[in-house]
């Protein structure tokens with residue numbers, strides 16, 4: 365049975381109800397009888413089911429179905445990680461139209477590129493403050509000249525300084541870039557990075573898989589087939605990876621469902637996706653301007669519904685993340701009731717979401733993350749990069 369937890373008022377919050385679902389008649393009234401039955405039976409939902417969930421007038425009923433599934437998978441656990449995020453450069457050859465993070469070259473205003481010593485110093489400081497890091501998360505732009513050997517050297521140096529620190533780095537987009545730069549296969553790039561200490565890859569760069577949309581928002585980066593192939597190659601080497609979807613820009617609901625189904629299909633084949641992260645598009649600093657009807661307060665509800673639909677459609681991916689950098693922390697807390705089971709981590713320093721317009725803090729302490737989770741009525745569980753549970757509460 366789930367334990368009881370203290371909420372913000374210092375009183376005891378009720379444990380998560382086992383069957384927090386309206387009855388079958390209610391779902392029948394919404395035209396969702398067969399979806400309700402499939403969810404209770406643990407059966408796969410079709411693309412049409414996914415669209416019906418998006419069109420359902422009652423988002424709370426959709427959230428309750430997703431909550432039922434996340435509770436079946438994870439009980440009252442909500443995961444977090446004590447991590448340090450490193451963005452090594454924002455210089456990038458790709459030029460995606462939505463990206464507010466990228467700079468053309470090293471000399472442009474706002475461009476940055478960390479040296480190995482900077483990265484080592486940041487990790488050393490983070491370890492000092494939390495006693496133990498459970499993940500190093502490193503991603504960056506596709507820099508025109510940084511060779512693969514530069515990244516291998518960094519991974520090796522980190523691994524030799526802190527052999528117990530799980531190294532999570534490089535999206536499939538970066539892997540494809542290294543492959544082009546070096547004139548070697550993506551599989552060889554992955555093999556070399558794994559040999560240097562890589563154990564996990566983040567899931568960025570998936571954006572939205574539809575080819576026409578991709579031609580509009582990210583014409584130069586790895587295409588959908590390549591992104592999925594590289595993920596499969598990583599899985600074949602025993603590397604775990606995450607996956608994402610950037611939504612709330614030009615795409616339709618059909619594009620979102622298509623994206624989720626392509627991830628589900630890849631997972632059926634290669635099985636190495638650990639967590640899905642739906643990433644709401646942040647409009648503030650983007651060159652991609654949206655029509656008026658796409659902006660506004662309804663976006664919060666859309667984010668919750670997208671978390672819920674993702675949980676229900678991705679029946680073969682264990683975790684769904686409410687990434688508190690990209691969705692406001694209060695909404696991320698609410699998302700724990702809409703199918704999410706992970707909040708990501710302490711982070712410490714983040715540039716991609718903040719340059720896009722995120723107003724979230726740069727980092728959170730372990731105490732703040734655990735409070736967020738407890739105040740939402742869940743039980744905090746500390747995990748590492750590959751989602752293995754680790755001992756909690758070693759530091760602040």
Ligand code: SF4
Nearest residue numbers: 456458459460463466
């Ligand atoms: S989204 Fe990534 S690949 Fe695209 S321009 Fe920005 S940093 Fe480069």
